[in-house]
Amino acid sequence: MLTVAVLISGAGSNLRALLDTTADDDFPARVIVVGGDREADGFQHAEDFNIPTMLVPWREYDSREEWGAELGEQLAVWRPDLVVLSGLMRLLPAPLVDAWSPRIINTHPAYLPEFPGAHGVRDALAAGVAQTGASVIIVDNGVDSGPILAQERVPVLPGDDEHSLHDRIKPVERRLLIDVVRRIATGELDLAAVRDARTPRPTD
Known part of the structure; x- marks a missing residue:
């Protein structure tokens, strides 16, 4: 079973679709944690499915690198097989991307x-x-x-x-x-x- 962490910044419509799908016992992946860089409406979707959440507020850090280091530490606690960016409105710093590559994916319109x-x-x-x-x-x-x-x-x-x-x-x-x-x-x-x-x- 593939374990997935989803990172959001907003309403989390892609997150909701993923949660609806992975709730099916026959689907071979599960969302194990939802994280974000700010308080976001999308956390309600995680609550609806009893999925744990983690918040790493962007504004509490002096640099993108410091924020990314803390986000990386939080992800390491959960050890997901895959990280999905679902409307996360921050560029991840290079050390975080390099640490998780190629297991971070994103959608783009x-x-x-x-x-x-x-x-x-x-x-x-x-x-x-x-x-x-x-x-x-x-x-x-x-x-x-x-x-x-x-x-x-x-x-x-x-x-x-x-x-x-x-x-x-x-x-x-x-x-x-x-x-x-x-x-x-x-x-x-x-x-x-x-x-x-x-x-x-x-x-x-």
């Missing part, structure tokens, strides 16, 4: 490498593209630049605004995330192999 960053939906609309998408990636030390585990196109419809487009992307994100977690749990998806395929090899 765009068809990466198109429109990385915090405003992927808004940027797609501003670019006037006919389609965008959703992606699930391994987290690396860049901004939405890690190896892609799954992605799917989503059309941009006439009259779309940021809210309506994002509302259509979110269900795709959730479905992709749940499938990726399932594939990791069953061994169909080898995160280390995916990461290493992207790692530059030294030349002779």
Whole structure:
């Protein structure tokens, strides 16, 4: 059984979908802890499913590195097999990413490498593209630049605004995330192999 820690900053809609799915005895993964960088509405989902929570408030630390070190210590207590970023609005510091790589994954509301960053939906609309998408990636030390585990196109419809487009992307994100977690749990998806395929090899 794959054990999963989920980190949030907000409402946690992806978290809710994951909790609903992993509550099924036949699903090969379980969420064992939900953490966040601030008090967030999404913690209610954890409470609904009797999942423990941990809070590492961003504002209580002098630097991203200090915050990341404490978050890493908290995660180490739970020893999850996988860490899922579910709307966590903080870049993880490199030592934390390196310590857990490749076992940290994230979703993004765009068809990466198109429109990385915090405003992927808004940027797609501003670019006037006919389609965008959703992606699930391994987290690396860049901004939405890690190896892609799954992605799917989503059309941009006439009259779309940021809210309506994002509302259509979110269900795709959730479905992709749940499938990726399932594939990791069953061994169909080898995160280390995916990461290493992207790692530059030294030349002779």
